[in-house]
Amino acid sequence: MRHTVYLSPGMFGFGRLASYDYFTHVQRELSARMRARGMEVVTHVTHVLPTASIRRRALTLAELVADTCGGSDPSLGPIHLVGHSTGGLDARLVASPTVALALPLEKLAWRARLASVTTMNAPHFGTPLATFFTTASGQRALRALSVLTVLGLSFGSAPLAIARALVATFRGVDRSLGLKIEIFDRATHSLMGLLDGVRSGEVREYVKEIGQDQGAMVQLMPEAMDLFVAGIEDRPGVLYQSTVSMAPPVFARARPPLVRHPWTAASAAVFGALYAVTSQVDPRYPCAAVTSTENERALAQVFGRLPEASANDGVVPIGSQIWGRLVWAGLGDHLDVLGHFYDAGPPKLRTQHALSVEPPHVDWLFSGSGFGRRQFASLMDAITDGMMAGAR
Numbered sequence: 001m002r003h004t005v006y007l008s009p010g011m012f013g014f015g016r017l018a019s020y021d022y023f024t025h026v027q028r029e030l031s032a033r034m035r036a037r038g039m040e041v042v043t044h045v046t047h048v049l050p051t052a053s054i055r056r057r058a059l060t061l062a063e064l065v066a067d068t069c070g071g072s073d074p075s076l077g078p079i080h081l082v083g084h085s086t087g088g089l090d091a092r093l094v095a096s097p098t099v100a101l102a103l104p105l106e107k108l109a110w111r112a113r114l115a116s117v118t119t120m121n122a123p124h125f126g127t128p129l130a131t132f133f134t135t136a137s138g139q140r141a142l143r144a145l146s147v148l149t150v151l152g153l154s155f156g157s158a159p160l161a162i163a164r165a166l167v168a169t170f171r172g173v174d175r176s177l178g179l180k181i182e183i184f185d186r187a188t189h190s191l192m193g194l195l196d197g198v199r200s201g202e203v204r205e206y207v208k209e210i211g212q213d214q215g216a217m218v219q220l221m222p223e224a225m226d227l228f229v230a231g232i233e234d235r236p237g238v239l240y241q242s243t244v245s246m247a248p249p250v251f252a253r254a255r256p257p258l259v260r261h262p263w264t265a266a267s268a269a270v271f272g273a274l275y276a277v278t279s280q281v282d283p284r285y286p287c288a289a290v291t292s293t294e295n296e297r298a299l300a301q302v303f304g305r306l307p308e309a310s311a312n313d314g315v316v317p318i319g320s321q322i323w324g325r326l327v328w329a330g331l332g333d334h335l336d337v338l339g340h341f342y343d344a345g346p347p348k349l350r351t352q353h354a355l356s357v358e359p360p361h362v363d364w365l366f367s368g369s370g371f372g373r374r375q376f377a378s379l380m381d382a383i384t385d386g387m388m389a390g391a392r
Contacts, residue, residue, distance in 0.1 A: 002040040002077035010085020024359040025339025029380040053215030058093035066107040078115035078391040088122025116239040116390030125320040126225030128280040133217040222285035239390030240324025245332035246311040247367040268366040279310035288319025295326040302329045328382035333367035
């Protein structure tokens with residue numbers, strides 16, 4: 001049987017940019033597991049702007065599926081949607097029977113083949129970080145973080161100046177907004193110099209588009225997601241599963257001096273600042289739903305007790321990440337779960353040949369989670385098991 005899998009990136013995400021594939025590890029591992037079970041698998045990655053409105057992103061995803069899946073004939077095999085972060089919301093929006101996507105019905109006929117929707121660290125009930133990103137300083141911080149993500153994953157590190165400016169902004173010591181803006185713009189521009197002409201052009205266009213469309217940031221605010229949840233329904237007969245993670249609270253709050261390399265220390269400081277913003281809890285909009293007994297039991301079993309409402313992966317509160325059946329939970333940050341974690345050995349400038357053999361694991365957001373190959377394998381196993389169950 002052939003399975004067709006569509007991967008949708010989230011906040012700070014992209015399909016392929018600066019010669020780097022955002023989903024390279026997930027795509028590789030899910031495909032390997034399905035083939036090991038005797039299944040044929042075809043994967044596609046959605047190329048969407050990470051900060052565009054959820055509806056615009058979902059429309060892009062729906063069109064990609066319609067253009068590549070082959071039609072609605074069940075004999076063509078099941079379709080699976082896998083979304084990380086905001087990408088999980090795209091998948092839910094596309095699957096929902098109550099949502100109008102401005103597409104002809106024949107372009108959505110493939111939903112008869114939809115077997116599963118998997119959301120990884122998705123902000124189903126919003127995130128306080130989105131509220132910060134709608135401020136003047138936050139908008140530039142978002143652009144800087146996006147560029148750092150591209151460069152961090154491409155090279156394993158990046159200049160420290162912009163990381164330090166980010167930490168200062170998150171900590172609210174903005175005595176001179178004009179100066180801060182100048183620092184961000186100058187540092188972002190200088191980062192482009194690390195790339196060759198072709199890749200620099202790609203990243204510049206990427207940053208420009210982020211500045212022009214940040215609709216998702218408004219929509220991901222907890223107050224706005226309250227309405228999203230009320231208007232979206234699960235599609236009958238489709239398996240909905242979620243995976244969640246959180247950073248070690250002690251590390252994130254205290255940020256002990258566990259690292260010596262200057263870039264790693266700066267990265268840890270950026271993560272700590274992100275964690276602090278995301279840990280804010282509004283009792284009116286707590287970024288969490290009433291958790292099922294089964295999911296609560298699963299969380300308590302993994303972490304020893306139910307995580308606090310402030311627990312998060314540096315971008316999304318853990319309570320906001322749960323939707324449907326919880327199939328995996330553990331310590332890890334927002335990018336760890338994609339295979340972007342620290343692996344033994346110094347970061348190396350990657351070549352196309354090395355990427356074709358086995359893409360290296362690179363971690364640019366240092367959270368001290370200890371997430372590694374074993375945890376990633378367990379996560380991929382859980383997602384694959386759920387997808388197979390949905391297909392049955």
